[in-house]
Amino acid sequence: MTFQYHVAKHGSDSAQGTEQNPFLTINKAASVAVAGDTIIVHEGVYREWVKPKNAGLSEYRRITYQAAEGEKVVIKGSERIQEWEQVEGTVWKVQIPNEFFGEYNPYIEEIFGDWVVYNPGRHLGDVYLNGMSFYEAENLEQLQNPEVKTEVLDHWTETIVPVKNQEQTKYLWFAEVDGKHTTIYANFHESNPNEEFVEINVRKACFYPEQTGINYITVKGFEMCQAATPWTPPTADQPGLIGPHWSKGWIIEDNIIHDSKCSAISIGKEASTGDNYRTKRKDKPGYQYQLESVFLAKQAGWSKEKIGSHIIRNNTIYDCGQNGVVGHLGCVFSEIHNNHIYNIGIKREFYGHEIGGIKLHAAIDVQIHNNRIHDCSLGTWLDWQTQGTRVSRNLYYRNSRDLFVEVSSGPYLVDHNILTADYALDNHAQGGAYVNNLIRGKMEHRKMLDRATPYHFPHSTEVAGFAVTYGGDDRFINNIFVGDEGLEKVGTSHFNGYTTSLEEYIATVNEGGGDHHEFNKVEQPVYINHNAYLNGSEAFERENAKLESTKFNPNLEIVEEGNEVYLSIELPEDIETFLGEVQSTNTLERVRIVDAEFVNPDGSEVILNTDLLGNQREEKSVIGPIANLKAGKNYLKIWG
Template sequence: MRHDRTRRASRIGARLKALCALIGVAALMSVALPALTAQAAAPRVLHVAKNGNDANSGTQASPYLSVNRAAQEAQPGDTVMVHAGLYRETVKPARGGTDESHRITYTNAGDGEVVIKGSEEINSWVKSSGNVWSVTLPNSWFGSWNPYAQGQPNGGGGGTFAGYNAGDVYLDETAYNEKPALSNVQSTANTWYSEVGSSNTTIWANFSGADPNARLGEINVRRQIFAPDVWGLGYITVNGFTIKHAANTYSDFPDSPDRRQAGAISVYGGLKWIIQNNIVVNARTIGIDIGLSNDTWAGNRPGTPRTDFHDTSKYGSHIVRNNYIAKCGQSGIAGVFSWHSQILYNMIEDTNYRNEFSGAETAPIKVHYMNEGLIKGNYVKNSKGGNSAGIWTDWGNQNVRITGNIVMNSPWGYYAEAVHGPILVDNNVFIGNSDIRTLDATGIVFANNLFLDNGRVNTDGSGRDAYYFQPGTMNETTALTSPQKFFWYNNLVQGTTLPDSATDKTQVKEGNFSNVISNARYTATNTQMSLSFDLDASGIKGLTPVTQSRVGVIPRANQSIAADVTTDFFGAAVNTGSVMAGPFAGAHNGTNSFALWPPAGQTVPKPPEPPAGTPVNLSLNANAKATASYQDGTLTAANAIDGNPSTRWSSDHSNDNNAWIQIDLGSTYTLSTAVLSWEAAYAKGYKIQVSDDATHWTDAYSTTTGQGGTETVTVNKSGRYVRMQGVTPATQYGYSLYEFEIYGTPAGATGSGPTFYGDANYGGTAVTLGAGNYDLPQLQAAGIANDSISSIKVPAGYTVTAYADGGFTGTQWTFTADNPNLTTTGNNDAISSLRVTGGGTGGTAGPGDSGGSALRSRANSLYVTAGSSPLVANASTLTAAQRFDLVHLDTDNVAIRAHANNQYVSADNAGAAALIANRPTAGAWETFHLVTNPNGTVSLQAAVNGKYVTAENGGAQPLIANRDSIGPWEQFDLTA
């Protein structure tokens, strides 16, 4: 929180006590939890499925259609079993459980991914100008919450983050960047802007050449995804869901309801929730909140006089474990008054990744008053914001333990603010963070941690009037956090130094070792993290374990640390006779290697795969290398491609306007966009250039009006080398970039497929395309200019259908073999759109093969799955079960062979039954006419009955050929 709130605690304490006095302690104690009001009944299992109906009974044979319908019905002891599919709704439990034996459990049924979104699909975008499209919606369409009319609070005094609201725009699951003016959107790819009038809301978005009506375009509309309207529900379990697109607001200084914490998943003042095994992505601000929402409600939630933060039997004690949380604008997990909660084994990455919210509450994990709590085994990576920490304990947080975590690439790796302690920070791995910081804090014990390549260690401030508590309670008193005392035991430190004692700041330092680690190397992705280093352990001896008795009693708190440090990062016992510095008891002299993630014995959800063909950040490839015309000291070019938003490259400060930085991607790629994250020294004028040989450069983008901050620019070229060529610096300090991200796909990213050449005889620019539809914008994005194809190589089994005009119109040509010179066939430099289908009858694709094509239903935006059961559109990610070969039987007809079992898809029973992959050969029932629709989608017409294949009931039921015409349910995206 903000650094100038020196008297905040006493003001809040007085207000909370006054609020409690209004209703009386006796009244508080006499009011039962809402969770206790329901009558006990035999436990039931309530089913929810995409083929259900909310008028049904909720049985497996007669399921509900919406999760929220079941949430209104569920009683203590019940389980809500949600079957695979996409649900667009907010789930608002009407009641909670009564005790551990009578929880209400919401869980994935285990038959596929359950996705609950706060967004709605928009397929009525209208071309505005250039690459910009717009949609206008009546304000009434949004109901009671219009995100585009909601500012983002900043500063605690009614201020907002200028230019930002609670809305968001997504294309194919990628969130775009909001801009403060329409002119910014017109000039910048992957951005959006909105205006709210008296009657309508209009949103403009720059889709960088894509047609959003032919892709998955969405806007967020719901503030929260799983959150009660009833305050203080207890004993609820939320297990195994994918939660996306919450339109929530920033909770800056959460001391009043208008700035309350409102996560995509929210306990809303509840008691003993378990939130586990979920995927939470793209919350506008907070992913999961586990507290009393704000300070005011901690004294008394209006209308529900039962919450007194002193009475810890009625709130908190939550468990948040084994979740994957990514791309949340403020926090992955936040909680104000989150008493006795446990945050365990979560992977949290890319917090505030668009660098929009550098407020006083930005952190992957941010907790207030989580007294007696535990933060253990989490993997926290990549957060942005000048005022942000990987783990932030702010106010209260007495007797908290922070152990066995990995924190990487944050402005502050760990931050303790306005606390008296004790807080035990032990056995953690901190890598590549700018600072380890405390402010107006005392009583922090750092034991057996590894600090690797971090910046400074700061113990800032002097005193603040902050809470301390009677041990084991929330009964508070306030006092200045001065004088300050910190404890540093048995830490390994490389790349920084521990602070020395100063006036009113005592630094107890015993058994710490610096400069004994060399050659540190690590691999860090969102599924695994490994670390190796060379250790000179010759001088590490005679260390003593860190125990409660050794630390002693922390003043005012009148208690010692939460536990003795008897185990290491992995849970292995510490040998008291041979204690090793750092978090690894088994570290030894010489080379050490450790696999740190995933944690042994824990199952963390696998992060969702991006949709097929989604460009990735090529700058992070292992073989990518960065060089520059000049690099200022330690501010090297490599810093711009290390994935760490806290490190940067800087040019010379001598006003070399022509300074540059370039990236060798290692191979030739099809490049779509570049994202430049500027430090204050940004370029007013610059070019993005592309080359195949690092000698001959082609301009892909040029501007004289650079704005700094984070800029996304369109590239749409193929190449191996990409350069930012400076032209005009905006300041006297040259150019400086935190990150230089290049997004694209391999020129042959889809594997085998036809290759298209810019010159005859297979010369010039070469681009390989997998199965799919490529209108002109998609061809240009792949690096193929309009009317530029002069020769084609077509592998056996593939078919290229080319069109003279965009939109799959005009003269049509079909290629099933190589053609070295299109001049001889009359179609040289004449192709503006094309369709690639294939796999071929001679292919060997089968189970487990990652090639082929996929069909994504326009009915529900899910991929079609094959196997022993009928085909159904129920998958949000691609595996072998969602891949098919399109085998061309003649010019217009295909058979569809499933990779799941190598069987052909049949319109069973002459089309009267659902489609199923169960035929070893293709006959009449297995023949389909492939129709290309004007919007780029395809439809399948069964030859056996002339009917179109439909994703029945909006995709909730298996595919069947029974429609006479083509509508949204009969349209599919054919993807690689």
């Protein structure tokens, strides 16, 4: 027998949890719900960290948490703070007993951990004025004389970029903590904080189990925000504002998630498999500890039967300091689709090598498709063990970088995407297939011969071997490349000098008569054919069939009209006769290191015949992400 429990702001935790006599807190319902039950939460703001106690038992016997239909339900990691005292001018303060925070005081906890590169004393706390997040000052003097920043350093590209929210930079806070009290100072400018709605971060998460193995949970229809989440590198515990905490089979859908200090949705690892040991112990490189975490995870039950297979869909995720979606190891076999992710890592209060709209390590068989990702420090970063991963039909724009694939051996697929950042693609990997994309922007290609990373038996967490990134073994077919004034390395010319078949590669590498050193000298094969190069982009020297209109400017624009997004692009006359064939498992060469084919997660043949708009391609059709592009001007709705 299954039950339906209700939670409402007029309820009581001593009630029965029925619609007529609801519980007061979501946690009370979580303590009694078991597999097959549904928890319906009614309108209101719930200031609690929901910690599911019981697990579902299968896809069909889940525990579902959902907002009542048509009602706005908000779960906050913050508390409202009143009784501010004016200090001087527009600066106010409030003194709070340390007991208020319990065991977790975000105004003591700093941004800390492996791969944190820049942090001038910033903490996990935050102050919000009518929902607007402040910036943390580095000292009290700075708070009293706020600087209006118009530009900051973008650590990714090492260039100066404009601040998107200049007005926000004037709103600063600073905290002092002694043995008894936490004193928060804030510059509210023309606002009186006792007359406005002011909140501060208090809790580490909004919806995150304390125990691992809480499987088959659905979370649907909530707004969740303002959590004091910690930094989440791949070598540490990875709590997010919401997440399954090393479990299987969660569905996180139709939510609005924002203002997480670090990460919004976490589908990552837990602490026993590594907890910032590079930073704490300082005796080994983070790379070594990350290798160890893979084997520790195997001992902790890392397998398809126990971990991963999550679904993250139809969420809106924004205004987070580190990641929209993060996950190492725990993300395996998951699907991330139809999410709108923006404003991730753009405040630049702190910086590290683990920031992105989506940042995954070991994304084995993960399917990332139909997402809209923009205005992020980095759109999507796939790092280590990108195997069986597919990035398909996503829209990227106004990111500092769009896509980064690092130290992985494939096979992975990138098809039918639009990438438009000035820095569109970082390819520090091998074994990829880039098919039917529109790529406007710089493309960086690098080898990584000093870091061997694991690869796996197909569709498994079992490690099959280790390999460095030799570069190459990539496929670029049916793409449209667009250069622009001031942009370099757009196109495929950076593969000049590479071999073009496995047979040629084998023959060349065996001429020297040596062993592993010879493989470092010879460039792996690349399979590059039937791409279009516009506006200064450059082709691979040995590409047979190509369309080169290097002086043709397509005047590419991504246009936002309310919640809808349009592609505006002009194409040359011969684009309609330069037709490309549908690519599939049978046409894409196997990857060399892993010795595996490009297939679906279930092992079946993959056929790349669905374009960005969901239309089916003919056997031969116009190249690029949209099958009905035509010569001349195109103005097409691509989102909304």
